[in-house]
Amino acid sequence: MELEFLRWLRERIPAATNIPLGVGDDAALLAQQTGQQTVVTTDMLMDGTDFLLNECGAAAAGRKALAVNLSDLAAMGAKPVAAFVSIAVSKKDGAEQALAMAKGIFEGLLPLAEELGCAIAGGDTNSWSGPLVISVTALGEVPVGKAWLRSGAEPGDAVLVTGQFGRSIEGRHLTFTPRVREALLLQQLSAEIHAAIDVSDGLSLDLSRICSASGCGALLELAHIPLTLATTEHCGEDLAAAWRHALTDGEDFELILAVPPREADRLLREQPLGVQLTQIGTFTAEPGLKQQLPSGEVLPLEPRGYEH
Structure with a gap:
């Protein structure tokens, strides 16, 4: 399943100038911007806790998994740069269904990634006997010293x-x-x-x-x-x-x-x-x-x- 899925995925991920090397190698290469700090966030979403797969479908689950990470970047005032998406799909229904599930997840998240300028630069796929799990790690950038923190509120604000x-x-x-x-x-x-x-x-x-x-x-x-x-x-x-x-x-x-x-x-x-x-x-x-x-x-x- 994995090789076929990676071929399918590489055909659908657009090239990004700030990602010299993305999906398909052992690791990704990201171009660092002078004067910027890197912001990193990660979230893991599970069927039955964060979404109900049998009600919403794979595309909606995938979109949400990326969106919650991009929301964290927004809360820091950061510009999205790249995301790494790892999925564990259920193997109970066979390899064909697992492949369809993986494709559906990315069909849901890729339009949002393109809309908000976030390259999909890598990740991992696996299958197991449990429910669908999607883990996304998103990277952003913000000018040095300009990140919004939780710790700066002052009385009177x-x-x-x-x-x-x-x-x-x-x-x-x-x-x-x-x-x-x-x-x-x-x-x-x-x-x-x-x-x-x-x-x-x-x-x-x-x-x-x-x-x-x-x-x-x-x-x-x-x-x-x-x-x-x-x-x-x-x-x-x-x-x-x-x-x-x-x-x-x-x-x-x-x-x-x-x-x-x-x-x-x-x-x-x-x-x-x-x-x-x-x-x-x-x-x-x-x-x-x-x-x-x-x-x-x-x-x-x-x-x-x-x-x-």
Whole structure:
């Protein structure tokens, strides 16, 4: 299966000038860019945990596996360079079905890789008696000293988010486009971003990770959290349920940004990204998360979301 699959794959992967040697050799060669730092991230996705293969199909699973890694690069403000994709397909249904599965995975991820400028530079294939497993390692680059970390938020910074939140399980967790373009545009605009993270496990949980790394807290204004249409349709007039979904569901893959007040005002006024930027709160000197209700009442907020 592997030799036939590699022949098939080499015919479909476009050449990339920054990858002098890609799929087909013992290892890949990447051209290093002067003045850039390399950003590396990896994620392993499994059938039954991160997707349901019998419902979504191989292409959607493959696309998601690449997308979650590119979302991590976006959260660092990094430009995608290359990805290495390793798959373990089930051998229960025979070699022909395993080959079709491998092809389907790449048919799903290759268009996203091309769209966001990420070369597929290598990986590995294997078969076993268990469920489908896809492991992707993605590399990006960012100018020296310009990577966004979780640890730079300061009291008084605005909590800005891209997009909308909640009910991603209704399909958006498979079809989302990672905020790579938006992150790179913020870098090009020299926007002052003190800290950032992508929302993979839940808005409240991932925000708490910025707070923990930065030694601060945050006050969220619940009425300002932008909700997906799926959330509002599902919850109706039950705002408490809608906010709960937005705060805890996870896999929205939007960005949370810590931005100083003057810069936040500029970005909110100009809205330069093509996707809505919204201020949903403020970082505070007091540790921990708090939530402000529309009535003005302030209550503690327990970070919740997907725990690995």
